Amino acid sequence: MSFTTLKLVAAAALLSSVPLAGALSAQTFEPPSKSPLHQTANYTGFSNNTLNDKKVVHGKAFNRIIQVWTENTDFDSAASTPIFESLAEQGILFTNYHSVTHPSEPNYVASVGGDFFGMHDDNMYHIPSNISTVIDLLEDKQISWATYQENMPSDAYYGYTYTSANYGNTSAAPYSYYVRKHNPLMIYDSVSQDSKRAPRIRSFNDFANDVVNGTLPQWVFVTPNMVNDAHDTTIDFGAAFLEYWLLPLLTDPRVNDAETLILLTFDENETYTIQNTVFTLALGGAVPLKLRGTTDDTLYTHYSTLSTVQANWGLGSLGRQDTNATVSNVFSFVADKTGYKNVKVPTSQVPHFNLTAVASGALNSAAYTPFAAPDLRAKGAGGGPVSSHPGLDKPCTPKSLPAPVNLAAQNKTTPWQMSPRTTSGKSIIPCAGSACP
16 A cells, blocks of 8 residues: 555544644744754753764664654554655555553663563663663674663763753743653663663764764664653654754765665554554665555564564574564565565454553562563574573573562562662662562
């Protein structure tokens, strides 16, 4: 199906959809900088360093992937917004791509770690250092990486939020533009508490510096601030940001060359009572010309980004939902180049992705269980081994976990939840099984 046909369907569906929750629509988009590649004082601190990522590890379908995450929008709402319509003509629109749960934070956590470990809120957590992420898989093959967080005040800033001058309205009170819950690698101790890895949790001023210096890594995760990602505003506000930030980068070969895949997605939909389908586009030079302006109805989720990266570079896996073939199909144009066979999931069998507060896990105080080891025998899309950190309690499998404990009923939190006032990670416990508190 072409996107032109699809958008007519989406526009009709939007008229009968559940109304979106109220947003701060009174705000008007203001560019935070002269351009995406100019540093600005609106981001608190200027970048005084750059990465040293000159080596290129060639993939089968792309050499660089840039993920850009936006917030809380139903598929039909995005599909009927002009900037998204225009971008869809330049790439592949995934019409059956799903967020994995609600609310925001567990989706971010799942996208880099293969699970959300029972998390069902946006509180301040940390995940112990023996739990692997996509970073372990990338580094095993010497593939460079970084995440860029708009309005984060300094590299590897650990705080729950950061409030700075309101650059959109200088007469207004300071604004909390940055939130940790949208910064997934910061939540994993294996990254944020590693002195070599932590500096790769970077700001948008760092992004400008790295692009200009030709050191943009091969795996990139981008989070706009709380107004530019449409979280505190509207889809039209978020669209204005994309016009300012993304459109110029699409034509800049320092960012988007013939081997670059740019994935534009939403963390979750807005209406919890409908299936958690989110508008997701594959853009960039790596998208085959013949597929631009088309749609793909294969079932994908945020786990599919993990499996697609694994397939592209022949990586190992995390042994979690990234190896659950039903919910981790590889993007079709990448699967075609890597020989991976996707699972065809009938519409009637698509899982329900609107889970809230019902999945037990180490980050759920209402149904707490310790962290289980991954399935070390699992086979992922890349064919490599399952990542295993030192200190992992390998015999502690999901099948051997004790019954969930309701810590909330005892007025307790999980061992991995912290006060928002916490400024550094202190409690790093080298275990992942029944020995954990």
